[in-house]
Amino acid sequence: MDxxxxxxxxxxxxxxxxxxxxxxxxxxxxxxxxxxxxxxxxKQVLKADRGSVWLYDAPADELVLEVATGIxxxxxxxxxxxxxxxxxDRKIINVPDCYADPRFDPGVDKASGYRTRCMLTLPLVDHxxxxxxxxxxxxxxxxxFDAEDEVLATALAAQCxxxxxxxxxxxxxxxxxxxxxxxxxxxxxxxxxLPAAMPSLPGxxxxxxxxxxxxxGGDTFDLALLDQGLLTVLADATGHGIAPxxxxxxxxxxxxxxxxxxxxxxxxxxxxxxxxxxxxxxxxFITAFVGLLDAxxxxxxFHSGGQGPIFHFKAATGTCVPYKPTSFxxxxxxxxxxxxxxTLDMEPGDILVLLSxxxxxxxxxxxxxxxxxxxxxIVRAHHRKSMAELxxxxxxxxxxxxxxxxxxxxxxxxxxxxxxxxxTAHRMFRxxxxxxxxxxxxxxxxxxxxxxxxxxxxxxxxxxxxxFTNMVKYxxxxxxxxxxxxxxxxxxxxxxLTDYDVEPFDITRAPxxxxxxxxxxxxxxxxxxHLIRRLVDSVEYEYSKESRQSRTTFRKTVAGPSARAGxxxxxxxxxxxxxxx
Amino acid sequence: xxxxxxxPGGGVVITGRLDAAQCPTAQAFLDGVQGTxxxxxxxxxxxxxxxxxxxxxxxxxxxxxxxxxxxAGVNSHLRDIFVYSGFDQIFEIEPAx
Numbered sequence: 001m002d003x004x005x006x007x008x009x010x011x012x013x014x015x016x017x018x019x020x021x022x023x024x025x026x027x028x029x030x031x032x033x034x035x036x037x038x039x040x041x042x043k044q045v046l047k048a049d050r051g052s053v054w055l056y057d058a059p060a061d062e063l064v065l066e067v068a069t070g071i072x073x074x075x076x077x078x079x080x081x082x083x084x085x086x087x088x089d090r091k092i093i094n095v096p097d098c099y100a101d102p103r104f105d106p107g108v109d110k111a112s113g114y115r116t117r118c119m120l121t122l123p124l125v126d127h128x129x130x131x132x133x134x135x136x137x138x139x140x141x142x143x144x145f146d147a148e149d150e151v152l153a154t155a156l157a158a159q160c161x162x163x164x165x166x167x168x169x170x171x172x173x174x175x176x177x178x179x180x181x182x183x184x185x186x187x188x189x190x191x192x193x194l195p196a197a198m199p200s201l202p203g204x205x206x207x208x209x210x211x212x213x214x215x216x217g218g219d220t221f222d223l224a225l226l227d228q229g230l231l232t233v234l235a236d237a238t239g240h241g242i243a244p245x246x247x248x249x250x251x252x253x254x255x256x257x258x259x260x261x262x263x264x265x266x267x268x269x270x271x272x273x274x275x276x277x278x279x280x281x282x283x284x285f286i287t288a289f290v291g292l293l294d295a296x297x298x299x300x301x302f303h304s305g306g307q308g309p310i311f312h313f314k315a316a317t318g319t320c321v322p323y324k325p326t327s328f329x330x331x332x333x334x335x336x337x338x339x340x341x342x343t344l345d346m347e348p349g350d351i352l353v354l355l356s357x358x359x360x361x362x363x364x365x366x367x368x369x370x371x372x373x374x375x376x377x378i379v380r381a382h383h384r385k386s387m388a389e390l391x392x393x394x395x396x397x398x399x400x401x402x403x404x405x406x407x408x409x410x411x412x413x414x415x416x417x418x419x420x421x422x423x424t425a426h427r428m429f430r431x432x433x434x435x436x437x438x439x440x441x442x443x444x445x446x447x448x449x450x451x452x453x454x455x456x457x458x459x460x461x462x463x464x465x466x467x468f469t470n471m472v473k474y475x476x477x478x479x480x481x482x483x484x485x486x487x488x489x490x491x492x493x494x495x496x497l498t499d500y501d502v503e504p505f506d507i508t509r510a511p512x513x514x515x516x517x518x519x520x521x522x523x524x525x526x527x528x529x530h531l532i533r534r535l536v537d538s539v540e541y542e543y544s545k546e547s548r549q550s551r552t553t554f555r556k557t558v559a560g561p562s563a564r565a566g567x568x569x570x571x572x573x574x575x576x577x578x579x580x581x
Numbered sequence: 582x583x584x585x586x587x588x589p590g591g592g593v594v595i596t597g598r599l600d601a602a603q604c605p606t607a608q609a610f611l612d613g614v615q616g617t618x619x620x621x622x623x624x625x626x627x628x629x630x631x632x633x634x635x636x637x638x639x640x641x642x643x644x645x646x647x648x649x650x651x652x653a654g655v656n657s658h659l660r661d662i663f664v665y666s667g668f669d670q671i672f673e674i675e676p677a678x
Contacts (some may be wrong), residue, residue, distance in 0.1 A: 436602040437582065458627055458658050461600075465629045469601045516665025519641060524634030527666050531630060534665045 014152050017045045018159065024398060025163035034167040034194035038135065042136065045156050046120065046149055050135035053124070053164070054083050055133040063087055064136055074108075081105055082121045083134045092122040092154060096144040118144040122153050130170070132161045141372050159389045178277050187212060187240040188418070190220065193249050201295055203419050206230065207387035211358075211395070211411040215230040218244025219356050219410035220252050226259050228292050232300070234307060234354040234414045235288035235330075243284065251276060251286050251330060256389055265292050265341055269303045269327075276331030285329035289354055289414075293346070298418060300344040300352055305330040309360070309372055315349025315420065315451060320376040349420040351387070354473045357396070358409035362398050365405050384451045387415040420451040428481040431472055439464055439484065448486040456556045459535045466528035467497045467507070467552050475502040475550075492537070492557030499550040504543040507532075507552060521559055536560060582628060585610045588621055592653070596624030599632035607632065612640040616648040623654025623677055633666055651675070 021041030028034040039051040052061040054076070063076045063083050079088045082103045087092050098104040098116045109116050117139050124132040134158055141150065198206050218237025223230065224326045235251060237244035254275060258268035269290050272285045276286065289310060291302030304310060306329035311320040326339050344352065355375060362370045374397065382393045391413050398411070426445045427437040440461055447457050464484065469493070471482055480500035512533070513526040532539060537560030542551040583603040588594035594612060601606055620636075630664065640650045653675040655663065663669050 094651070172643060284646050433602045436600050440598070461627060462662070464628050465600055465631075469629075469631065513666070515665075516670065519637075519644065519671045522667075522671070524630060524637050527633055528630035531662060535661070 004332045014045075014155075018152070018156055021045055022154070022163070025159060028163075028167060029170060031164075031167050031171055032063070034164060038164060040162065042135060042137050042153070042156060045468045046145065047141045048120075048145075049139035049141065050114070051135065051137045053133055053135050053160075054087075054170075055164070056087060056131050057177055058131075061391040067163065082119065083136065086100075086121045086134050087131060088124055090125060092120070092150055094145055095121070096120045096151055097530065098299065118211075120145040120149060120153055122150075122157045123163060124157050126165040127158075128163040130165065132164050135160060154568075161401040163351050179581050183242060185495060186245040190245040190249050193220065193222075193252050195221075195223050199223055199230065201225065201293075202229055203229070204306060205387045205419065207415040207417070208234075209391050209395075209412070211407070213358065213407045213410050216527050218408050219246050219358065219412040220248040221354075221412050221414050222252055222255070223414065223416075224256065224524055226292075226435070227262070230293035230295060231259060231418070232291040232293060232302070232352070232354070232414060233289065233417060234356060234412055235286050236307065236356045236410070236412070237286045238284055243281075244286075247276075247280060247284060247286055247331075250287065253408065255290060263429075265301055266338055269305070269330075270335045270338055272336045273305065273327075273330045277334045280331040282489065285332040287325075287329045288464055290370055291352075292572040293416060300416070301341045303327060303341050306332075306380075307354075308512055309350075311353035311376065311379065312344050313351040313353055314347065315351075315383065315508055316347060318380055320353070323373075334541055340389075344419040348418055349383065349450075350418050351379065351383055352414075352416040354414040355411060356412040358407070358411035359394065359398055361409065361413070362401050362402055362407065363405060370401050374401065383417075384420070384453060387417050390415055402413070420449075420488070423450060423492070424485065425450070426485040427481060428483050429468070431475075431479065432483055433469065433472060435482075436465060436468070438466060442484065443486070446486045450486075450493075452488055453558050455558055456492050456560075460495060463532050463539075463554055463556065464495060464497065464534055466532055467554075470505075470507065470528065471497070471499045471502075471550075474505060478502050489557065491559050492555065494553065494555045496551055496553040499552075501547075502550050506543070506552060508539060508541050583607065590619075592619035592621055594624065596626075597650055598627040599635070600611065600627065600629050601631035604631045604635050608635045608638065611635060611650075612642075614631060614639070614643075616643070616644070617651070618648065619651045619653050621654050621657075621661060623656070625659060628659060628662060630666070631664070633668065636668070636672070649673070651663040654678070 021044055024041065028037055035053050038053050042048060042051045052065060056065050059077045063078065065074045065173050074083050082093055082095065085103060094102065095101045096118045098119050099106065120137045122135050124135055126132050128491050195208065197310050198208065206223055208223045210219060210221060218239060220232035220235050233252065233255060235248050237247040254272045255268055258271055263271065264341040264561055287306040289302060289304045289307040291300050293300045304325040305327045306325050308325050310323040312323065313320050323342055327335065328340060332567060359370060359375065360372060375394065378394050378397050379390065382390045394413060421448055427442050429439055443457065443461055443464060447454060468482060478499065478501040496572040507529050510526065510529045513530040532554070537555045539552065539554040582598055583597040583606055585593065585595045585607050636645065636650065643649050651673045654677045655674050655678045660674065663672065663674060
C-alpha cells in the first residue's frame with residue numbers, strides 16, 4: 001500500500017465520530033433542522049469553527065444557502081466561485097489560505113464581520129449520484145484542513161447527502177399532498193356555487209350539469225330565475241388549478257350581484273368584464289355566455305365573451321343554427337363599446353345548447369376530437385326527450401367516443417328547451433273513404449307539431465284508418481262527421497275517435513280473426529280490430545245513450561308493444577287462443 | 582299516394598300507401614296478373630287491413646290457377662302486420678335487404 005492509499009483508510013476513531021453524528025441525521029423530518037444537524041456534524045467531525053450547506057436548485061442550476069450560522073441566504077450560479085466550481089466539478093476543494101485564492105469572495109466576510117482563514121468545500125452527492133448540494137467548513141481549530149480531513153469529510157458528505165435528499169423528498173411529498181388538499185378545497189368552493197336544483201320555469205325544460213376533470217378546471221354554469229328573466233350562464237376560465245376555479249366563482253358571484261341590483265344584460269356584462277379586467281392577472285381571462293330568457297315573450301337575449309359554439313336547435317326544421325360570440329373573453333381588456341346583444345326566438349320545441357370545450361375537444365386515444373358535428377347529431381336524435389336525458393345522451397356519447405381516454409378538461413352542459421307546444425289537437429272528418437287522405441295529413445301534421453316520435457306514426461295511422469273505416473261501413477245510420485282528438489303523451493300519443501248519432505258497437509269485444517285457417521276459408525273481415533289489439537298499448541270503448549255517441553280511445557307509445565318482440569309474443573298468444581277453440 | 586306497375590324484372594312494384602281509399606286501384610291492377618308473381622314491397626310505406634284484403638283476394642285467385650303471389654322487400658313494420666294477421670302462413674315473405 002502506498003502512502004495515498006493508507007491516507008484513505010479511516011481510523012476506528014474517525015469511524016466512531018462519523019457514526020456518532022450520522023445517527024443524529026436519521027431523526028429530522030424538516031429541512032431546516034436537517035441542515036443544522038449536517039452543519040453540526042461537519043463541525044464536530046472536522047473540528048471546524050463554522051460550516052454551511054448550499055442546496056442545489058437543479059432547475060435554476062444554482063446553489064442556495066439555506067442556513068449558515070450568522071450569514072444571510074444567498075444564491076450562486078453553478079460554476080461560479082468556490083461553491084459553484086465544487087458543484088460543477090463534483091470535487092473537493094481544499095483552500096488553506098482563502099485570501100490568497102482568487103475564487104474566494106471576501107464580500108461574505110465583510111457582510112458578517114467574520115474572518116475566514118481556511119476552507120474545505122465538498123460536493124454532497126447522494127447514493128443515486130445526484131448532486132444535492134455543497135458543504136463548506138471553515139477555520140479548522142488550530143490549523144488548516146489536511147488530506148486526512150479530506151477523506152473524513154468525503155465519508156461524512158455521503159451520509160449527509162443521503163439524509164438531506166431524504167428530507168427534501170419527504171417535503172416534496174408533503175407539499176404535493178397539501179397542494180392536492182388545496183385543489184380539493186377550491187373544487188368544493190367551485191361546486192358550491194352551482195345551482196343546487198334546476199329552476200322550475202313553466203313552459204320550459206332547463207338543465208345544467210358540471211363534470212369536473214381530475215385537475216381543477218375553470219368551468220361554471222348558472223341557471224337562476226331573476227327579475228330580468230332566466231339567467232343562463234356558461235363560463236370557462238383559462239388554465240387549470242386553483243386560479244381559474246376561483247376566477248369563475250368570482251365572476252359568477254359578480255354577475256348574480258349585478259343582476260340582483262337591477263342591472264340589464266349590457267350593464268352587467270360590461271361591468272363584470274371591466275372589473276375582471278382590472279383584477280385578473282394579465283394572462284388570464286374567462287370565456288362566458290351570459291343570457292337572459294324572457295319566458296313570456298320566448299326570447300333569449302345574450303352576450304358571449306368568446307364562448308362558443310352556441311347552438312340554437314330549431315324544432316321546426318330539425319337543424320342546429322350556430323351563433324358566434326358577441327365579444328372577446330371577459331377580463332381580457334376593458335370594454336369601451338359593446339355590439340348589440342343577439343336575440344333568439346325560442347319556438348316550441350327549440351333548444352339552446354351550450355357546451356364547454358371539454359366536450360367539443362374531448363379526444364380519443366388517436367387525438368380525434370368529439371367535435372361539433374357529433375354534438376349536433378345527438379341533439380337532433382334526442383331533442384324530443386327531456387333535457388336531463390339529452391344531457392345523459394351527450395355525456396354517454398362522449399365517453400363511448402373516447403374509448404377510455406381520460407377526461408382532461410371540465411365538462412359543462414347547459415340546455416334550455418321550450419316545451420313542444422300545445423299537447424292536444426282535434427278535427428272533424430266527413431264520413432267517407434275519401435277522408436282518409438285528410439286524416440293522414442292531419443296525423444302527420446300533429447306528429448310534426450307536437451314532436452311525437454315518428455316511429456309510432458304507422459301504427460297510429462293504421463289504427464285510425466281501421467276505426468274510421470269501420471264507422472263509415474257500419475254506422476250507416478249517421479251522416480254526422482267523425483271527430484278525431486289527439487293528445488301527446490310521454491313517448492307517444494293518445495287518440496280518440498268520436499262517432500255521433502250511432503248505435504253502440506264495442507270494438508273491444510269483437511272476436512279475433514282466426515288467422516290459422518286454410519287460405520280458402522280466410523276472409524279479410526275482422527283483421528283490422530285483430531291487428532289493432534296487437535299493435536297499440538291500450539284501446540277503450542265508451543258509449544253514451546243520451547247523446548248516442550261512441551268514443552274509441554287508443555294509446556300508442558314507443559314503450560308499448562314493440563316491433564319485433566311484440567310480433568313474436570302476439571303471434572304466440574293468438575296461436576294459444578286458437579288452440580283452445 | 583299509391584303507385585303499382587310492372588317493374589324491370591317482370592315482377593310487380595308497389596310504392597306509397599295502401600289504405601282503404603287506394604285499394605280499388607291496387608285491386609284493379611292485381612286482378613290482371615297471372616302465374617307466380619313477386620310483389621316488391623320495398624317502397625310500400627303503409628298497409629291497412631283493407632290492403633291485406635287485396636293481397637288475400639289476389640293470392641286466392643292465383644293459387645287456384647296454380648300460381649302464387651310472393652312478397653319481397655318487406656320491412657319490419659310491414660312484417661309485424663303480416664305476422665299478426667297470419668299472412669306469413671299464406672305468403673312467402675322475403676325481408677328487405
